[in-house]
Amino acid sequence: MNTKYIDLIDQTYHFPQEEFKLDGENLMFHDIPLKQLVEQYGSPLKFTYLPKISDNISRAKNWFAIAMEKYQYKGKYHYCYCTKSSHFKPVLHEALNNNIHIETSSAFDINIVEHLKQEGKIKDDTYVICNGFKRDQYITNIARLINEGHRNCIPIIDNYEEIDLLSNEINEDFKVGIRIASEEEPKFEFYTSRLGIGYKNIVPFYENQIRDNDKVQLKMLHFFINTGIKDNAYYWNELLKCLKVYVKLKKICPSLDSLNIGGGFPIKNSLVFDYDYQYMIDEIINQIKLTCDEAGVDVPNIFTEFGSFTVGEAGGAIYEILYQKQQNDREKWNMIDSSFITTLPDTWAINKRFIMLPINRWNDEYERVLLGGLTCDSDDYYNSEQHTNAIYLPKYKKNKPLYIGFFNTGAYQESIGGYGGLQHCLIPQPKHILINKDAEGKITTKLFNEQQKAEDLLKILGYEHNK
Structure with a gap:
């Protein structure tokens, strides 16, 4: 019986795809080992894969060149x-x-x-x-x-x-x-x-x-x-x-x-x-x-x-499932270590869809879940309204950490979410990583911004001046 998460994906989609493939039971994005990224930088985190920007620009230029030649x-x-x-x-x-x-x-x-x-x-x-x-x-x-x-x-x-x-x-x-x-x-x-x-x-x-x-x-x-x-x-x-x-x-x-x-x-x-x-x-x-x-x-x-076409597919966000709450007979809430309202505001404001996949544990059995953010706002969630259909993830196990990724989030989310400023319920802005390739094609990473600290928010709120 096909009960593993990888089985679900195989029977639902054509997989692997151009940007997504597996290394064992862990997800790769443009050959970036995402599990290693989390192990190095922690969670939650945002990342920008810079080469994808140039790739999409080149694609569009080529499409227009072909069309203009075709029609003289x-x-x-x-x-x-x-x-x-x-x-x-x-x-x-x-x-x-x-x-x-x-x-x-x-x-x-x-x-x-x-x-x-x-x-x-x-x-x-x-x-x-x-x-x-x-x-x-x-x-x-x-x-x-x-x-x-x-x-x-x-x-x-x-x-x-x-x-x-x-x-x-x-x-x-x-x-x-x-x-x-x-x-x-x-x-x-x-x-x-x-x-x-x-x-x-x-x-x-x-x-x-x-x-x-x-x-x-x-x-x-x-x-x-x-x-x-x-x-x-x-x-x-x-x-x-x-x-x-x-x-x-x-x-x-x-x-x-x-x-x-x-x-x-x-x-x-x-x-x-x-x-x-x-x-x-x-x-x-x-x-x-x-x-x-x-x-x-x-x-x-x-x-x-x-705009979105240039940078959207270069961005992503990674969260850890902190805990699972069984609220009734049918609804299981997987709580992430951040907030959708603050880090992916388009999911909350306009029900925008992003690709969501687990980073690890693809060989584990799966279950249907809802995803909840950390704020006390009832709208801080991601479910089938935003997703293409019901959300399935590897089963929650307290002793086996599960990480999930949202992909193609590179346009507007930082500016709409108030990057570096106050966030709803004072949830801190995640750290931000830049990912590139060197001349030999080797993946390189660089910390662009640390996660917000309490002092950053206190300064914005005026408390620092009381010292």
Whole structure:
């Protein structure tokens, strides 16, 4: 009878997979021995596997190159990384090693850009696409970057006042983009995105504020879909509406030469994940070319803004099962040594799914469980609502430690969870490990940040000043 955890996985999924395999009864992730990682650094811990960032960037560039060659597409392709997904210096350094560009969201992003320029990681020809609702400090920082010579900084106009605000602080002429306020998916509580300018208002906006303004040149139309790039009627309908605006604008605005198809690719969230990236890119390129050819205008250069796709699959979290609580006849709660609310906030806030697998004991018998966090909040759990189905793990045994891993958690979880700050119920932020490969392909690890200590939290709360 097949009662071992490995038997359950074998009969449910295709296993091993590209990033997951076993070494005996222990899980390997990209050839990283996770059990050894826990033994060296302890639990709980977060990790970032930096080579996966470069790998995903290379994959996307290759997919676009194939599509553009297939359809004889004359425009250029520019890969942008959304810094809001993960602002950490090692992440930016790894991403920028791949000759890419970046997209910013707020004022402090520009300070990071300036720091990276001083280090030589960002060059003068690197595009810095500035999104978001801009006021005061963000406007000032963008203007400073452009005034100091970064001509490829392109603020994306989000509302009717930003042209004047930027013009007042930028000394010479500058380039801009316009963000389309796309219509949201029908299930949303509102019809139109709060960001950008409506489809029908873009051409009048260009005619009223940009066409006769010698200081401003329109270079880019920015199209963003909140749900990401998906093969459904909603996405293709919004893309075609965007392309109609592009060709209409292109006919009266010769400087317009770029289309930013923001809205990211999905990342793997289960062992049965299936998404045809090449097909989607082929079809996007084909639709853009068909529309432009029919209208008799040149195809645009293509910009993409990938955040989660760039860094999501590089991250992971490891916890130990501390204890099992049998709360009724059917429910067994495995308590982890941290909190889902604080360390994986998307599981709590939006029921986001991540791949969850045990790190060790794959040859043991399994049982159905619920996973609970350490806080006293009833929402601090992970179950079948977030997971692809019911959660099964090797049976809890007090004298045999069990570790579990959550994978592809590298985007947004640290910033949303308030990395380094206060956490719910004062649960400390776990230690953070950087994983890399040296020139010979050997795995190397480095401690990026220690687990928070009581003194760190007391200082934030003001108690240190009472000494």
